Amino acid sequence: MPELQVDLGRGLRLSNPVGLASGTAGFGFELADLVDLDRIGALYTKGTTRMPRAGNPPPRVAETAGGMLNSIGLQNPGVEHVATVYAPLFSQWRCAVIVNVAGATVDEYVQCVRILDGADGIAGYELNISCPNIAHGLDLGRDPGEAARLTAAVRAVTERCIVVKLSPNVSDIGAVAAAVESAGADAISAVNTFVGLKMHRQARRPVLAGSGTGGLSGPAIKPLAVAAVAAVRAAVRIPVIGVGGIIDTGDAVDFIIAGADAVQIGTATFPDPSTAVRIVDGLTEHLAMVGISHLSELRWHPQEPTIGLFAAAGVAPPP
Amino acid sequence: MSTSLRDVRDQRGEVVAVAQLGGGMVEVSARLPHLAGVAKPGQFAQLRCGGSTTPLLRRPFSVAWTEDDVASFVLAPVGVGTRRLAALRPGEPLDALGPLGQGFTVSGATRALCVSGGLGCAPFPLLIRALRRAGTQTVTVVSGAASAARLYPAARFARGDPGVHVEQVTEDGSRGRRGLVTDAVPAHLDGASTAVYACGPTPMMVALARILQGSPAPPIAQVSLEAPMGCGYGTCLGCALPVRGADGQAWTLCCREGPVMDVETVDWDELMTLPPAHVA
Numbered sequence: 106m107p108e109l110q111v112d113l114g115r116g117l118r119l120s121n122p123v124g125l126a127s128g129t130a131g132f133g134f135e136l137a138d139l140v141d142l143d144r145i146g147a148l149y150t151k152g153t154t155r156m157p158r159a160g161n162p163p164p165r166v167a168e169t170a171g172g173m174l175n176s177i178g179l180q181n182p183g184v185e186h187v188a189t190v191y192a193p194l195f196s197q198w199r200c201a202v203i204v205n206v207a208g209a210t211v212d213e214y215v216q217c218v219r220i221l222d223g224a225d226g227i228a229g230y231e232l233n234i235s236c237p238n239i240a241h242g243l244d245l246g247r248d249p250g251e252a253a254r255l256t257a258a259v260r261a262v263t264e265r266c267i268v269v270k271l272s273p274n275v276s277d278i279g280a281v282a283a284a285v286e287s288a289g290a291d292a293i294s295a296v297n298t299f300v301g302l303k304m305h306r307q308a309r310r311p312v313l314a315g316s317g318t319g320g321l322s323g324p325a326i327k328p329l330a331v332a333a334v335a336a337v338r339a340a341v342r343i344p345v346i347g348v349g350g351i352i353d354t355g356d357a358v359d360f361i362i363a364g365a366d367a368v369q370i371g372t373a374t375f376p377d378p379s380t381a382v383r384i385v386d387g388l389t390e391h392l393a394m395v396g397i398s399h400l401s402e403l404r405w406h407p408q409e410p411t412i413g414l415f416a417a418a419g420v421a422p423p424p
Numbered sequence: 425m426s427t428s429l430r431d432v433r434d435q436r437g438e439v440v441a442v443a444q445l446g447g448g449m450v451e452v453s454a455r456l457p458h459l460a461g462v463a464k465p466g467q468f469a470q471l472r473c474g475g476s477t478t479p480l481l482r483r484p485f486s487v488a489w490t491e492d493d494v495a496s497f498v499l500a501p502v503g504v505g506t507r508r509l510a511a512l513r514p515g516e517p518l519d520a521l522g523p524l525g526q527g528f529t530v531s532g533a534t535r536a537l538c539v540s541g542g543l544g545c546a547p548f549p550l551l552i553r554a555l556r557r558a559g560t561q562t563v564t565v566v567s568g569a570a571s572a573a574r575l576y577p578a579a580r581f582a583r584g585d586p587g588v589h590v591e592q593v594t595e596d597g598s599r600g601r602r603g604l605v606t607d608a609v610p611a612h613l614d615g616a617s618t619a620v621y622a623c624g625p626t627p628m629m630v631a632l633a634r635i636l637q638g639s640p641a642p643p644i645a646q647v648s649l650e651a652p653m654g655c656g657y658g659t660c661l662g663c664a665l666p667v668r669g670a671d672g673q674a675w676t677l678c679c680r681e682g683p684v685m686d687v688e689t690v691d692w693d694e695l696m697t698l699p700p701a702h703v704a
Contacts, residue, residue: 128660129655129659129660130659131658131659135657135658135659136429136657136658136659138428138429138430138432139429139432139434139657151661159674159675160661160664160675161664162664162675162698163651163652163662163663163664163665163675163698164651164652164698164699165652165661165662165663165664166652166653166654166660166662166663167652168479168480168481168505168652171478171480172480173480173481173654175654175660175662177660177661177662180661180664180675305699308699310699312699314698314699323480324477324480352477372480372654374655374659375481375482375654375655375656375659375660376470376472376477376480376481376482376655377434377477378434378521378657379434
């Protein structure tokens with residue numbers, strides 16, 4: 106039987122590498138009737154902030170070719186509600202629940218994690234240093250020094266696993282990844298949404314409210330996200346969680362080849378809540394089909410010489 | 425914490441009939457035993473052509489009718505998703521995730537008035553049947569559209585029930601009364617004995633809400649609203665609608681707390697300030 110377990114560090118072992126991405130799974134309760142949360146490896150919660158947030162005015166979502174834009178504005182009930190009301194209920198599911206934390210300042214992240222650290226049922230934290238839909242949300246994620254300062258400050262207050270979720274809207278994602286690794290991150294998830302803008306032709310303005318920009322997700326971003334994962338993999342040694350446009354097992358395998366140790370399913374859950382569980386089964390089948398016992402054997406090592414398909418199969422090429 | 429989705433299933437059905445209703449409107453019927461069995465009037469399903477991931481997101485449609493194990497939906501080909509659904513042929517697969525959302529409150533009010541604007545006709549056939557079964561003596565439908573070609577066929581509201589009366593209104597006067605559908609509403613309001621239900625474009629519903637404000641309160645006054653949706657089941661938080669909260673304006677989710685809401689719950693002034701709907 107192939108081995109699907111993944112070690113994210115600090116004792117956080119996922120039963121399998123497939124997780125539900127932040128913002129597409131609420132806090133679990135929203136879709137527990139539709140997704141078997143005992144079968145997935147992890148659930149990354151909706152971004153949680155120090156104070157409750159009502160979210161942005163509508164329209165908040167717009168479909169695009171192969172994807173969608175969103176500008177939800179981190180609507181959430183606030184960290185105290187998550188710690189006292191939600192967290193005690195997380196243990197009803199077998200999946201690890203990793204709370205996604207967002208803020209505008211380093212202090213806000215530290216306060217959130219301190220409050221959450223007092224609650225049972227939380228497997229770790231995913232620091233959202235990359236939300237494109239709140240003012241200043243990107244600033245902490247764009248600069249390697251700032252990202253490292255944030256990571257170190259949170260590292261100082263928790264022994265739980267820290268995943269840092271990187272923004273793709275940066276010039277050198279590898280530099281940000283290396284900075285947060287040295288500051289004590291246990292793992293990196295890559296990537297958050299890409300900033301996008303869709304126009305309303307009749308109204309001659311953006312479709313989404315506010316500034317009109319939103320975060321682009323879905324299959325449209327997959328090759329961009331795979332490239333980001335490869336760049337992060339080249340820059341760090343800690344586990345990498347690939348996310349961006351996965352809708353089937355083949356997509357997940359692509360991220361793993363590019364260097365991911367685990368994956369997150371995001372937008373695909375919206376039209377098809379069973380996607381993540383189907384990919385868990387699909388990965389097991391894929392390993393059996395290619396005859397290997399662990400996903401890490403799929404990984405591409407760019408420094409190694411290319412082995413031609415014929416050589417790999419042990420046969421002579423045609424004359 | 426969240427509304428239960430225990431009744432929700434993702435079922436692949438086979439299209440059994442596609443009726444062209446004129447004006448571009450299409451009624452698609454598919455064998456969907458679960459949905460047909462449990463959907464309540466006003467609830468919706470997220471549809472896509474069977475197994476298709478293009479477009480990426482499903483499209484939400486009210487359940488218009490159920491008969492044995494078949495559920496029907498009314499749609500018009502206005503964007504990429506609806507064009508593909510409208511082009512379905514009998515025998516082809518249709519995926520339906522549902523039933524979703526809150527339906528209409530069906531009580532035994534003596535009379536009911538259904539205000540239907542354009543494609544807002546969709547939830548009424550199922551509602552009307554439920555009202556009549558619950559003891560409502562007469563159901564009046566005021567059905568409006570831009571022109572005769574765009575009117576939902578009157579007979580499809582009643583489906584053979586003699587207790588259902590349909591009054592048609594067109595903006596260009598090509599059939600029935602000339603004007604806006606809401607012009608026909610006041611004559612049918614009689615306070616406590618007539619329940620009012622509405623579905624249609626936002627300006628129509630705002631006009632109706634204003635009419636109701638100046639009239640004796642009906643026993644039930646509900647509207648079915650829409651908003652761009654990502655998931656349809658309360659997870660993406662995309663379909664925010666403005667409501668009157670305890671401490672002022674607040675957002676609620678069309679898919680989970682709606683699509684049917686009490687008229688007085690909705691913050692109509694805020695709703696009117698929102699940008700126009702975008703059809704993709």
